[in-house]
Structure formats: C-alpha cells, structure tokens
Amino acid sequence: MYNHKIKRLAYWPICFIMFVSGICIGSIIGLTFGLMDRASVGILGGTFIALLAGLVSGLLGLIYTAVFNTLAPAMGGINLEVEQLSVVSKDNINLQPPESPSE
Numbered sequence: 001m002y003n004h005k006i007k008r009l010a011y012w013p014i015c016f017i018m019f020v021s022g023i024c025i026g027s028i029i030g031l032t033f034g035l036m037d038r039a040s041v042g043i044l045g046g047t048f049i050a051l052l053a054g055l056v057s058g059l060l061g062l063i064y065t066a067v068f069n070t071l072a073p074a075m076g077g078i079n080l081e082v083e084q085l086s087v088v089s090k091d092n093i094n095l096q097p098p099e100s101p102s103e
Helices: 011-036 042-075
Strands: 004-006 078-080
Touching: 011 042
Parallel strands: none
Antiparallel strands: 004 078
C-alpha cells in the first residue's frame, strides 16, 4: 500500500530552514522589544535577539533531526504513499472558449 518510507533526514537543510524561520520570528519579537524599550535594549539589542533566536532554532532543528534519524529506523520510518498524477494528452485540450458562461 505504501511505496516509500522515510527513515533518515538530511541535517543541514532542516537546520537552515529552522534558522531562517527563527530569524524571521525572532526579528519581529526582538525589534518590537528594541523599539518599545530603546533605553535598555535598543535596535541593535533587538537584532541580537533575532540572531540568538535563529541560532537556537537551528540548533533545535539539528537535535530534532538527530533524534528522528536515531529512532525512525528502529520504528520502521514514516510510510508515504505517492501516486503519479494523470497525464493530460494534447488531444483532449479544448482551446475554444465555452459557448455560454455557465459551461
């Protein structure tokens, strides 16, 4: 029934995706803190918070991937069923507009 099993994931793409998403979310939070309290945090402090959030998020992505790569082969992996899309032949394409708007 299932034709693919995911048993391993690559580390660096997941780390990169988590890092970028951490930077995006952290920049919103960090720059908001920086703008609200300029005396103590400031704009540069807000950008540091964004960078720190990105680094922590990337590190957590590496940890999640390491745990998955350790446990997934022992548990059988994640089953996926991938079906091929039906191919539309050029003979069945109707290039003429419909005769009435309801069609």
